[in-house]
Amino acid sequence: MKKKYLGIGIIGGGFIARFHIRAWVGVRDADILGIFDPDEKRAREAVAMARKLRVGNAKPYKSITEMIADPAIDALWIGAPNYTRVEVMEEIAQAVLKGKGELIGVTCEKPLGRNVKEARRMLELAKKAKLLDGYLENQVFAPAVVRGKEIVWARGAAISGPPYLARAAEEHSGPHMPWFWEGTLQGGGVLNDMMCHSVEEARFMLTPPGAPRNVLKPVSVTAYMNCLKWQEPHYAAILAKNSGGKTDYLKRPAEDFARSLVEYKDKKGKKVIVETTTSWCYIGAGLRLTMELLGPEYSLQINTLDAGLKVFFSRNVMGKEGEDLVEKQNAEIGLMPVVANEETEYGYIAENRHMVQSFLAGKRPEENFSDGVNVTELLMAAYMSAEKSTTIPFPPPGLDTFVPAVAQGTWNPKAK
Numbered sequence: 001m002k003k004k005y006l007g008i009g010i011i012g013g014g015f016i017a018r019f020h021i022r023a024w025v026g027v028r029d030a031d032i033l034g035i036f037d038p039d040e041k042r043a044r045e046a047v048a049m050a051r052k053l054r055v056g057n058a059k060p061y062k063s064i065t066e067m068i069a070d071p072a073i074d075a076l077w078i079g080a081p082n083y084t085r086v087e088v089m090e091e092i093a094q095a096v097l098k099g100k101g102e103l104i105g106v107t108c109e110k111p112l113g114r115n116v117k118e119a120r121r122m123l124e125l126a127k128k129a130k131l132l133d134g135y136l137e138n139q140v141f142a143p144a145v146v147r148g149k150e151i152v153w154a155r156g157a158a159i160s161g162p163p164y165l166a167r168a169a170e171e172h173s174g175p176h177m178p179w180f181w182e183g184t185l186q187g188g189g190v191l192n193d194m195m196c197h198s199v200e201e202a203r204f205m206l207t208p209p210g211a212p213r214n215v216l217k218p219v220s221v222t223a224y225m226n227c228l229k230w231q232e233p234h235y236a237a238i239l240a241k242n243s244g245g246k247t248d249y250l251k252r253p254a255e256d257f258a259r260s261l262v263e264y265k266d267k268k269g270k271k272v273i274v275e276t277t278t279s280w281c282y283i284g285a286g287l288r289l290t291m292e293l294l295g296p297e298y299s300l301q302i303n304t305l306d307a308g309l310k311v312f313f314s315r316n317v318m319g320k321e322g323e324d325l326v327e328k329q330n331a332e333i334g335l336m337p338v339v340a341n342e343e344t345e346y347g348y349i350a351e352n353r354h355m356v357q358s359f360l361a362g363k364r365p366e367e368n369f370s371d372g373v374n375v376t377e378l379l380m381a382a383y384m385s386a387e388k389s390t391t392i393p394f395p396p397p398g399l400d401t402f403v404p405a406v407a408q409g410t411w412n413p414k415a416k
C-alpha cells in the first residue's frame with residue numbers, strides 16, 4: 001500500500017541540517033522524526049529546532065542503523081561531511097539489505113562524492129538497496145531559476161531559438177567549518193565545494209523544459225584555479241587558528257578561486273556553453289549567487305544580493321556579528337541587503353517538497369544520484385584541466401580513478 005506520509009531522519013545535525021529543518025515549514029506530507037549526529041550536542045540542538053518549529057517530533061538516535069530500524073522512519077537525508085559520504089551510505093545499504101528496517105528513499109547533499117569513484121559507489125549502493133535516490137542540488141529548485149527558465153524558454157526560446165550561454169557564479173568569504181578547508185577531507189577547495197552548484201544550475205537552464213539530462217552532451221572542459229587570498233600568511237594564520245593548528249595553507253592550500261568553461265553539444269550538434277566562476281575570497285554583504293542565461297533575442301539575470309529588502313545601520317549601531325541578514329554575512333552596518341526567506345530563495349523548500357512527493361509517489365526524483373555522478377565527473381575533469389592548464393576533451397581517460405592533487409594534499413601554486 002502506498003504511503004501518504006513520510007517520517008524523515010536526517011544524518012548530520014550541522015549547518016545544512018538546520019537549513020533543511022527551517023525549510024520544512026513549507027513541506028507537506030512528511031515530518032522530521034529523527035536526527036543522527038555523533039556529536040550529541042549537535043543532535044540535541046537539531047532535534048530541539050525541529051520540535052520548536054513544529055516540523056516533527058524529532059528525537060536523537062544513537063546510530064544510522066538504529067534510526068533505520070525504527071518503523072517511523074521512511075526516508076533519510078544525508079547532511080554529514082563529505083569525508084563520511086561512502087561510510088554513511090554503506091551503513092544505510094547494509095542495514096536495509098540485512099532487513100534491519102525498511103526505507104523508501106535516501107537523499108544526499110552536494111557533492112555526491114569527493115571524486116568519481118565515490119560518487120559512483122553512492123549510486124551503486126542506492127541501487128543495490130533498491131532505494132529511490134535524490135541529489136540535493138537546491139539551486140535547480142530556486143524559484144528565480146525555475147520561473148526564469150520557464151519564462152525564457154516559453155517566450156524567448158520558442159520565438160528566437162534556444163539559449164546558447166549560461167553563466168553561473170557562487171561566491172562568499174569562505175566556509176564556516178575547518179573540514180571544508182582541508183582538501184583531503186572535503187575533496188578539493190572551492191571548485192569542489194561550490195562549482196558543483198554552478199555547473200548543475202547552468203546545465204539545467206540550458207536544457208529544454210522536460211527534456212532528459214542527456215540531451216546535452218559534455219564535449220570539453222577548460223578550467224583554472226588558484227589560491228588568491230587564503231595562502232597569504234595573515235589569512236593562513238586565521239585558518240590555522242580556527243582549526244586548532246591543523247589547517248596549513250602555507251604548505252597545503254586548497255583553491256579559493258576557480259572558473260570553468262564546459263562545452264556541450266545539443267541534439268542537433270550545436271555547441272552551447274556553461275561558464276562558471278566561484279570563490280571563497282569574495283567580500284561583499286554575504287553569499288552571492290549570480291546567474292545569466294543568454295539567447296539570440298533575450299537574456300536573464302539573477303543576483304541574490306539584489307534583494308528587495310535592504311536595511312541601513314549607521315556607524316553608531318555596533319551590534320554583535322551575525323548571519324541574520326544573509327548567509328555568510330560580512331558586515332552589520334551600512335546599507336545591507338537582506339534575503340528575507342533564504343530557505344525559499346535558495347530552493348530548499350521546493351527541493352524538499354519535490355523529494356518527499358517523489359518518494360510518496362514511488363518515483364525517482366528528477367534530480368537524483370545519477371545527476372550527482374555527472375556533476376562529479378565534470379568537476380574532476382575541471383581539476384584535470386586546471387592541473388594541466390589545458391582543455392580536456394570529455395570524458396577524459398582516467399576520470400574514474402582521478403583524485404585531484406588538492407584532495408591528495410599535494411597542490412601548492414606557490415611552489416611552482
Ligand SMILES: NC(=O)c1ccc[n+]([C@@H]2O[C@H](COP(=O)([O-])OP(=O)(O)OC[C@H]3O[C@@H](n4cnc5c(N)ncnc54)[C@H](O)[C@@H]3O)[C@@H](O)[C@H]2O)c1
Pocket residue numbers: 011012013014015016017036037038039042079080081082084088109110111136137138177
Ligand atoms: N546545498 C548547500 O548549499 C549546502 C550548504 C552547506 C553544506 N552543504 C553540504 O552539507 C554537508 C554538511 O555540511 P555542513 O555545512 O552542515 O557541515 P557541518 O560541519 O556544519 O555539519 C556536519 C555535521 O555532521 C556531523 N557528522 C560528522 N560525522 C558524521 C557521521 N559519520 N554521521 C552523521 N553525522 C556526522 C557533524 O558532527 C556535524 O554536526 C556537506 O556535504 C556540505 O557540502 C550543502
